Amino acid sequence: MRLKNSFFFTLREDVRDEDSISGNLLVKAGYIKKTSAGVYMMLPLGLRVQNKIENIIRKHMNEAGGQEVKMPALIAAEYYEDSGRMKGFGPSIFKLKDRNNKDMVLGPTHEELFAYAAKSMIRSYKNMPFNLYQFQTKFRDEPRARFGLVRVKEFVMKDAYSFDADEKGLDVSYHKMFDAYKKSFDEMGINYRIVKADTGVMGGLLSEEFQAIAPLGEDTVIYCDDCDYSSNLEVAEVIRAEKHIKEEAKPMQEVETPHCESIEDVAKYLKIDMKDTVKALIMNVDGELVIFFMNGERELNESKALKLLKANEIGFADDELIATSNAVPGYCGPIDLNCKVVIDKEVLEMNNFCCGANKKGYHLINVNPENIHYDVVGDIVNAKEGDLCPKCGKPLKFTKGIEIGNTFKLGTKYSKAMGLQYADIDNKLQDVWMGSYGIGLGRTMAAIVEQSHDDKGIIWPDNIAPYKVIILQMSSKDEKQTEIAEDIYNRLNQSGIECMLDDRDERPGVKFNDAELIGIPYRITVGKKAAEGIVEFKSRDGSINEEYTIEEAINKIKSL
């Protein structure tokens, strides 16, 4: 690619709209351009990078026995009605009607269509296993698009689906995909961790996420350095390091706590430790008033709470709903409440603790498990710093991650919904076991930039960069330089090496800065010593900075 007369531009200043490092760099360097919130154009450089990522994944999908297909993005809504996910996705699904008033959606993910497609093929157990995949644009009306390509409303996903006769077969297919994912992300040089995760709207038996480690990540990744344990915060089991000391139960007592409506205020006022308090969260769970109690230092984990109660929606209760009970906001305790009460299992291990008295301005002290009343008990809180590894008991580590890939053991959920069955060896009809496996391409691109950049710009790994080499001709009017730059450019192209030639009539500083901003791995500078046949060879990461003859420079590139 010659920069002169190419669709290529860079910006000199940070863009106002992009706060994330990757979003800002990709926009500044001319890879992407935003058209509206969470919707981006892929410009020539961006598309090349996306294609690089796509091809690495494609290679590993094919090696794992996948067959590539392409489903439509425009899908009749009835498929999602059948699976119950029209409701499951709720407002996140883009809905539209065709001219005959037929309900359509823009596909947010494609389990339904793949199950439907598989029905054309599967008759008998002899037809399985097989695995299909595609690269297709997904549409999700995210409540809040943000962080450049990290959370968007339209994005290309590689999604794969496996079909097996039984759970054992699914295990084999799943591990094949899992390995293909590891190979793909390893090849891209991404620093990632694999964590257990919530199955969420996908449902099914198991979900594991590939989390690229990055400070702006939206997920909290918990891991153990001493063993292989790792988990997403949303499902991580809580093992408290410091056990509650069992002391003799004292008689429960009511104390005045004026204007202490937060648990911090109460602890401060009564001069007690937060860990010896129990706090309440008054929530609206599917329209029903539910009060959750947990240790004062803990936070409610809403996805755990939903799973425990087999509910769909959770939010804070409004005053109207609270008024249907005898709960007193700010002074709520798990004693004599006339609504549903859920407690965290840790509360049962505490003793002589403090909680609300259900009376404005009063709390109770020396409360013990035998004093309280509840309907459900379970793990409903988040792990926090200091908690222990559930596997080996060592302290857990916390970091932030960007979810770049996810693998699901779906089981028979979608085959049941779509009527996907086969005849087994005894000629009995059985449900097909499915797995589904996704990788977000744009998100992967963003994660790589988050992990690999400096104050000058992006530093692409060799196999992700849009071009491997950029040739900078210092003076566009110097004939000798033109001759050499053209010669190198043509010879590299003939060798199949992807190469940019900066032949613009710009000053050297502009060319150096642009080359560093867009992050091309190797730079050949044709300048001062061109007349002597000498060029400079520099790598973007700084590991190489040498003067070579033209032959040496070309051979060096070929060897890298």
Next chain:
RNA sequence: CGGGAUGUAGCUCAGCUUGGUAGAGUACUUGAUUUGGGAUCAAGGUGUCACAGGUUCGAAUCCUGCCAUCCCGACCA
């Protein structure tokens, strides 16, 4: 959904308090001088001041509404 902020030249922003008809830097065009880290000089083009109402002789500026974009929060009893 709740809270906060911002919409003015391709980009980054000033101007708004106190209304008087549009600015800077950068980018762009032409010419000259430059040519190894975002050049200099000269001349030039560039706008529905997000949009819609209203107040006013007069609105980027004041009022009302609306749209868009970004950030924070979705954890408070």
